[in-house]
Structures are given as C-alpha cells and as structure tokens.
Amino acid sequence: MSATHDVSGPATVTVPQSRPWRHILNSWRAEIGVGLGLIFLIVLFSAIAPNFASSGNASSILRQVSVTAIVAVGMTMVIIAGEIDLSVGASVGLAGTLFALLVVQHNVPMVLSFVCVLIVSAIIGLFIGSLRVIWGIPSFITTIGLLSALRGIAFLISNSLTIGPLPASLPTLWFGAVLGVPIPILLMIAVALAGWVTLGRTRFGRHLYALGGNPVTASRYGIPVPRMRLYVFVIVQCLAAVGGVLYVARLNGGSATVGELLELDVIAAVIVGGTSLSGGVGRMIGTMLGVLFVAVLRNGMVLLGVDPIVFMIAQGFVIILAVWWGMLHRTGWNAE
Amino acid sequence: MTTDLLLQATDLKKSYGAVQALRGVDFSVARGETIALVGDNGAGKSTLVKILSGAIQPTSGSMRFDGKDIAISSTEVARRLGIETVYQDLGLCDNLTVAENIFLGREQIRRVGPFTFLKTAEMRRRAEEVLRDLSVNVPRVTASVAGLSGGQRQAVSLARARLWERSMVLLDEPTAALGVQETKRAMDGVRKIQAEGISVVLITHNMPMVMEMSDRVVVMRRGEKVGDVPTSMLNADAVVSLITGARERWIEPATTPFRSRRAEAGAVL
Numbered sequence: 001m002s003a004t005h006d007v008s009g010p011a012t013v014t015v016p017q018s019r020p021w022r023h024i025l026n027s028w029r030a031e032i033g034v035g036l037g038l039i040f041l042i043v044l045f046s047a048i049a050p051n052f053a054s055s056g057n058a059s060s061i062l063r064q065v066s067v068t069a070i071v072a073v074g075m076t077m078v079i080i081a082g083e084i085d086l087s088v089g090a091s092v093g094l095a096g097t098l099f100a101l102l103v104v105q106h107n108v109p110m111v112l113s114f115v116c117v118l119i120v121s122a123i124i125g126l127f128i129g130s131l132r133v134i135w136g137i138p139s140f141i142t143t144i145g146l147l148s149a150l151r152g153i154a155f156l157i158s159n160s161l162t163i164g165p166l167p168a169s170l171p172t173l174w175f176g177a178v179l180g181v182p183i184p185i186l187l188m189i190a191v192a193l194a195g196w197v198t199l200g201r202t203r204f205g206r207h208l209y210a211l212g213g214n215p216v217t218a219s220r221y222g223i224p225v226p227r228m229r230l231y232v233f234v235i236v237q238c239l240a241a242v243g244g245v246l247y248v249a250r251l252n253g254g255s256a257t258v259g260e261l262l263e264l265d266v267i268a269a270v271i272v273g274g275t276s277l278s279g280g281v282g283r284m285i286g287t288m289l290g291v292l293f294v295a296v297l298r299n300g301m302v303l304l305g306v307d308p309i310v311f312m313i314a315q316g317f318v319i320i321l322a323v324w325w326g327m328l329h330r331t332g333w334n335a336e
Numbered sequence: 337m338t339t340d341l342l343l344q345a346t347d348l349k350k351s352y353g354a355v356q357a358l359r360g361v362d363f364s365v366a367r368g369e370t371i372a373l374v375g376d377n378g379a380g381k382s383t384l385v386k387i388l389s390g391a392i393q394p395t396s397g398s399m400r401f402d403g404k405d406i407a408i409s410s411t412e413v414a415r416r417l418g419i420e421t422v423y424q425d426l427g428l429c430d431n432l433t434v435a436e437n438i439f440l441g442r443e444q445i446r447r448v449g450p451f452t453f454l455k456t457a458e459m460r461r462r463a464e465e466v467l468r469d470l471s472v473n474v475p476r477v478t479a480s481v482a483g484l485s486g487g488q489r490q491a492v493s494l495a496r497a498r499l500w501e502r503s504m505v506l507l508d509e510p511t512a513a514l515g516v517q518e519t520k521r522a523m524d525g526v527r528k529i530q531a532e533g534i535s536v537v538l539i540t541h542n543m544p545m546v547m548e549m550s551d552r553v554v555v556m557r558r559g560e561k562v563g564d565v566p567t568s569m570l571n572a573d574a575v576v577s578l579i580t581g582a583r584e585r586w587i588e589p590a591t592t593p594f595r596s597r598r599a600e601a602g603a604v605l
C-alpha cells in the first residue's frame with residue numbers, strides 16, 4: 001500500500017540506465033533493512049526464547065510499546081522537519097502528573113483535565129517552536145533544557161509524590177479492549193495511520209519534507225516555514241500528553257518519574273526506522289518498524305533472562321548499526 | 337489602452353549592512369520583452385532579480401506592475417502577479433522527486449470532507465507533460481532530483497517556471513553550469529517562453545546568448561545601472577566595454593511602444 005508513497009530516500013540512484021525496481025528498492029532500503037532485522041529477531045526469539053511466540057506475548061509487546069509509538073509518530077515529523085525534541089520523556093511525566101493532580105486533588109472531570117493537559121502541552125510546543133523561529137535557538141538546546149525543567153516542574157507540583165488512585169473507569173483506557181483489541185493498541189494504530197497519511201498524502205506532509213530538505217527553497221515557494229516549525233513541536237508535545245495520560249491509566253496514578261529516558265527509546269526507534277537526523281528523509285512505516293524492532297529486542301532478551309544491562313548495550317549498537325546502514329548507502333551514491 | 341510597460345522599478349536601493357548591492361537602479365520591462373541583464377560578479381544582478389521575485393525586499397525604491405503601484409512584499413505576491421523565477425541555485429529540494437519539486441508550494445489537492453489530500457498521480461502526469469514539452473530527458477518524474485545531472489536539474493527548474501508563468505519569467509544564469517548541448521536545449525526552452533508573449537529577464541555571462549535572445553541589454557556595474565540599450569544598437573564588444581567600465585555609461589531613452597525584434601522579424605517574413 002505504501003509503494004506509492006513517493007518521497008524518495010536520501011540516495012536514490014537515478015542514472016538513466018538504472019532500472020525502476022532498483023530505484024524503488026534503493027529508496028526503501030532503510031525500511032527493508034529494519035523490516036528484515038525485525039523478522040530475523042522474531043524468528044530467532046521464537047526458536048530460543050520460551051513463550052515468545054504466543055498471542056499473549058505479542059499483545060503485551062504491542063501494549064507496552066504503544067506510548068513509545070504514539071510519541072514516535074510526532075518525533076518522526078519533528079526530525080523530518082530538521083528539528084529534534086529531547087524533552088518528550090519529561091513531557092510525558094509532566095502531563096501525567098498534571099492530569100492526576102487535576103482529577104484527584106481538584107476534582108476536575110477527566111475529559112476536562114485531559115483538555116487542560118493538552119493545552120499546557122501545546123504551549124510547551126509553542127515555546128520550543130518560538131525560540132527556534134524568533135531567535136534561531138536550536139531545538140536541541142531548548143529541549144535539552146526542558147528535559148530537566150519539565151521534569152523538575154512535575155516533581156514540584158506533585159511534591160515528589162505519586163498522585164492516585166484515579167476513578168475506576170480510567171484504568172480501562174489501558175487494560176480495556178474493543179472487539180478484543182486492547183485500547184492502547186487501537187490508539188497507537190489510529191495515531192500511526194493518521195501520521196502516515198499526513199506525511200505521505202497531505203500538503204502539510206509534503207511541505208515538511210521540503211522544509212527539512214531545503215528551508216530556503218521551501219520558503220521561497222511560499223511554504224510557511226516558521227508556522228510549520230511551531231506545528232511539529234505542538235504535535236509531538238500533544239502526543240506526549242496522550243502518552244502521559246495512558247501511563248496514568250496503566251499505573252492508576254500520576255508520578256513525576258514516569259517516562260524517564262523515553263526520549264531515547266523514541267528517537268532510537270525513529271532513527272532505526274530510517275529517518276535521517278539531518279532532516280527531509282524518513283517514513284512513518286520505518287518508524288513503526290523501528291519501534292517494533294526495539295521492543296521485540298527488549299522483550300526477547302527479557303524472556304531469555306538476559307541482564308537488562310546487556311539490552312542497553314545492544315540497543316546502543318543497534319542505533320549505530322542503523323545509522324551506518326543509512327550512511328553506507330549515501331556514501332556509495334556520492335562516490336559515483 | 338493598456339500600458340506597454342509590464343514592470344517599472346524606480347530608484348531601487350538595497351544594502352546588506354555596509355555593502356550596497358544596489359545604489360538606485362531604474363529598471364523596466366515591457367510586455368513580451370526579453371531583457372538580458374549582464375554585469376561582472378557581484379554587480380548586483382541576482383539582488384535585482386530577487387527583489388523582483390519577492391525573495392528579498394529593497395531598502396528603498398518604488399515599483400509599478402501593470403500600471404499599478406505595488407510592493408512585491410513576498411514570493412507569494414510575485415506568484416500572484418504571474419512572475420516565476422529560476423534562481424541561480426535552481427531552488428530545488430534534493431530530497432524530493434522531480435514532480436514534487438515542480439509542484440512544490442502549489443500541490444494539487446482533492447477535498448474529502450474536512451480533509452485535503454494530494455493528487456499525486458495527476459501532478460506526476462502534468463509534470464511529465466511539461467518536461468516533454470521542454471524535450472528534456474529525465475528518467476522518471478518519481479526520481480529524486482539529487483541524482484540528476486546539472487542539465488536535468490536546470491530543466492526541472494525551468495519546467496516549474498513554465499508550468500506557472502503568466503506574465504514574466506526571471507532566469508538567473510540558466511546556462512552557467514551547462515554543456516553545449518544542454519545550453520542549446522535550455523535556450524530552446526526560453527524561446528518557448530518568449531513565444532507565448534511572456535516577458536523574460538535573463539541573467540547570463542554568455543555573450544552569444546545575450547545577442548541572440550534579448551531585445552534590450554541592461555548592464556550593471558557595482559550596484560549601478562550603467563547600460564540600457566536596445567540589442568539592435570549593440571554588439572558584443574560594446575556590451576563587454578560597459579561591463580568592464582572601459583565605456584562609462586550608455587543609457588538610451590526608452591522607445592515606446594516597445595516592439596519585439598522577433599515580432600518584427602516575423603512581420604518581415
């Protein structure tokens with residue numbers, strides 16, 4: 001279905017004699033790479049890890065990965081636009097804490113609380129975007145600052161306590177299911193589909209690629225570059241808020257410590273999925289494969305009883321390997 | 337009676353800090369006229385073209401378009417006036433495909449309820465058409481422009497202008513990086529624009545091209561206009577002497593109404 005997604009990879013070889021299938025294959029190189037890697041992991045763990053190949057385990061992997069995936073959809077847009085947001089983990093923590101505080105201590109209805117949290121997240125996104133657009137402050141710097149500031153605010157407003165329990169209907173958001181599919185998985189699929197359509201099928205998506213590839217050209221052709229830079233941060237921050245509320249439902253409480261290091265998982269998944277940190281290149285499908293790859297790697301290792309420290313090391317090398325795989329392609333093309 | 341002048345800029349000045357890129361330039365383009373804009377490196381040619389395309393704003397000066405006072409305050413305004421630009425750097429996004437570049441900022445969309453989606457197939461088809469019209473050989477409109485040759489990239493940029501031009505096309509050194517064959521093809525492309533009665537401002541260092549393609553030559557030197565002469569009154573040596581400063585200044589009063597050399601040639605035949 002996505003073969004018609006026509007944004008080519010970084011290094012599509014377009015010498016006249018190259019055959020179309022080669023050109024398509026090349027432009028999908030990163031996604032094919034992580035897809036094959038994922039299949040390899042699944043086959044490997046099915047063979048050697050006890051209980052890996054069960055529907056229960058598959059569903060549990062997907063449920064656990066839902067928040068990472070939802071935030072990664074926004075992060076893919078941010079990175080394609082040539083920006084980065086390192087604060088999403090802290091934003092998840094802050095959003096959850098704020099939501100729990102509003103519901104538990106101030107008796108604000110849950111829907112209204114959620115709207116408030118979304119508004120706060122949108123303001124955080126606007127803040128990052130404004131510093132970038134008005135003063136040219138790199139989002140890397142702003143968000144590394146917010147990474148600690150937002151977490152600090154979450155600790156401050158919660159007095160470092162876990163806020164709970166929440167009304168009994170909330171945990172359904174995490175543990176419930178519709179037609180047998182767990183709700184977080186449904187949400188993840190909906191967000192991923194929306195992101196996929198937005199990137200590949202809408203003007204906004206097309207302009208994101210243009211802006212990430214060549215902002216000067218993009219603004220010459222009337223693309224509202226500053227406004228789009230604001231939008232991507234608002235999108236990723238609001239998705240982080242959704243993730244934060246999902247975690248509150250899972251833990252039946254809000255805590256400032258939730259979502260620590262989530263930004264690493266999210267960015268790792270996006271990069272492993274073939275999105276280039278230099279902007280302008282990437283696909284939603286790659287990101288989803290990247291999310292699953294990292295999740296399956298972790299799950300399989302846990303089932304095998306491997307020390308989590310080994311997983312940390314493995315994840316680190318997987319990121320390096322994925323970037324190398326992408327670079328290899330680019331240098332090969334440059335050499336021509 | 338419609339006015340013969342399409343665009344008239346008066347006393348344009350542009351400074352970049354201490355650098356005065358334009359020091360009070362008068363510049364006019366008649367309907368259907370082709371102007372060769374020449375001058376040494378750094379003379380201010382690109383600066384003038386960028387002002388006309390709305391990419392930058394002049395420090396001072398006034399402009400009239402189609403008899404009305406205007407300010408080309410953004411590329412959006414230029415686009416509404418029907419002015420298209422092929423920038424010196426070609427203005428392409430390397431990460432996008434040929435078709436995507438041609439339609440960048442003007443994507444065709446289809447509405448479905450509150451949503452709008454790209455008409456990808458339609459845009460590809462039209463991109464193919466306009467490229468065929470320019471007789472360029474681009475492997476696929478779905479290929480990324482990163483892998484194209486200089487001539488092909490040039491053609492994509494020109495195709496973009498061809499698709500949207502309504503009144504004027506600004507070409508900043510369209511043949512600078514091209515070989516003999518590709519230059520010929522680019523010139524054929526420019527002739528197609530001329531044939532539709534569209535005004536052309538052509539920046540080039542290629543003297544045969546200046547003499548062959550233009551109705552009038554405008555010479556810039558260090559931010560000033562030092563030459564403005566109908567091409568029929570000039571030869572290449574005279575143009576070069578104006579560029580280098582061997583000849584100080586030669587401004588012919590504008591002759592109205594403007595008659596294209598090509599139109600006259602056509603009338604004779």
Ligand SMILES: Nc1ncnc2c1ncn2[C@@H]1O[C@H](COP(=O)(O)OP(=O)(O)OP(=O)(O)O)[C@@H](O)[C@H]1O
Binds near residue numbers: 356357377383
């Ligand atoms: N963005 C800028 N910032 C500072 N100075 C600039 C800028 N753009 C142009 N200039 C200066 O303005 C002057 C005119 O530049 P311009 O690009 O218009 O020259 P040009 O005639 O197009 O030259 P070339 O033939 O090399 O393209 C030059 O001295 C250049 O250094």
Ligand SMILES: [Mg+2]
Binds near residue numbers: 381382383424508
């Ligand atoms: Mg120039």
